[in-house]
Amino acid sequence: MxxxxxxxxxxxxxxxxxxxxxxxxxxxxxxxxxxxxxxxxxxxxxxxxxxxxxxxxxxxxxxxxxxxxxxxxxxSKGEVRSLYLFSKVPIEQLDEKRVALTASSATTVHLLKIILRSFYELQVQYETMKPDLAEMLLTHDAALLIGDDAIRASRTNTTLYQYDLGTLWYEHTGLPMxxxxxxxxxxxxxxxxxxxxxxxxxxxxxxxxxxxxxxxxxxxxxxxxxxxxxxxxxxxxxxxxxxxxxxxxxxxLYYYKLAYEYxxxxxxxxxxxxxxxxxx
CATH class of the missing domain: 3.40.190.10 (Periplasmic binding protein-like II)
Incomplete structure (x- = not known):
């Protein structure tokens, strides 16, 4: 071999x-x-x-x-369309709220934490769950899905706020992720x-x-x-x-810098x- x-x-x-x-x-x-x-x-x-x-x-x-x-x-340099934060409220209103995380990717989990803390100055309670949007939102105000799970959920959910993490990162840094x-x-x-x-x-x-x-x-x-x-x-x-x-x-390297600082x-x-x- x-x-x-x-x-x-x-x-x-x-x-x-x-x-x-x-x-x-x-x-x-x-x-x-x-x-x-x-x-x-x-x-x-x-x-x-x-x-x-x-x-x-x-x-x-x-x-x-x-x-x-x-x-x-x-x-991506902006929109990625497979990393979504699905939220019941606008992102600015997530302070002190509960956010469910998928365990599928540490990169995206920490990217979300960096975005909410550094760019929006929010303090959020996190819990890791299986990537099932309906189950996640039963007990949480927002949920992070990535990859194929996020793509499927984005197609079928029209009542939730949807935030593309690639877009949020690029809007605040001007850098690709x-x-x-x-x-x-x-x-x-x-x-x-x-x-x-x-x-x-x-x-x-x-x-x-x-x-x-x-x-x-x-x-x-x-x-x-x-x-x-x-x-x-x-x-x-x-x-x-x-x-x-x-x-x-x-x-x-900028992402790593923020990840280390936090x-x-x-x-x-x-x-x-x-x-x-x-x-x-």
């Missing part, structure tokens, strides 16, 4: 996986392991996978152990450099092919899988940023290590 690859099962990261030649990768010893973000994060931290798309917050928690693969991320990055355990850099380059190039080609296809194949697949219209899914994929450049870095991170993050095959 060569490298074990962690694959998040959410729609937003699928452009990196949709056009992979999975049979060829399997024949060459690569293993793809699919799970929800929190479990993929855990697997990479424990060494159960070698490289994975993980939450940006998880990278910060293990920054000394990981390097990021260049030009790959799930980011990176929700997921591709990380590799540092010990892999020297022991499996060629294999890492193979899977990295496969991710890049899948991203390029998905873009050139105008996300039509992905959009058709998710219409069948989750409902909604083709136009929604195509515009959803087209609206996301799938690169990781210096602007993404600035946005992520005690969500135990260590301050001043730089982001990006892998380069030349130096591995």
């Amino acid at each position: 060569t490298l074990r690859i962690g694959e998040i099962e959410y729609a937003n990261i699928q452009p990196f996986f949709d056009k992979l030649n999975r049979n060829e990768l399997t024949e060459n010893g690569f293993q793809l392991i699919t799970d929800v973000p929190s479990q993929v994060n855990r697997r990479l931290a424990e060494g159960a996978v070698d490289v994975a798309g993980i939450s940006s917050f998880s990278y910060a928690q293990h920054a000394d152990d990981y390097s990021i693969l260049p030009d790959l991320s799930v980011s 990176s929700y997921a990055v591709f990380a590799v355990r540092n010990e892999v850099l020297s022991t499996h450099s060629d294999e890492l380059d193979t899977i990295y190039q496969a991710f890049v080609q899948s991203k390029i092919s998905s873009h050139h296809n105008e996300y039509k194949d992905l959009s058709n697949r998710f219409v069948l899988k989750q409902g909604g219209t083709f136009d929604f899914w195509q515009s959803y994929f087209q609206n996301l940023w799938y690169h990781f450049n210096e602007e993404n870095k600035r946005g992520l 005690g969500f991170l135990s260590k301050s993050i001043h730089s982001i290590s990006v892998w380069s095959k030349v130096h591995s």
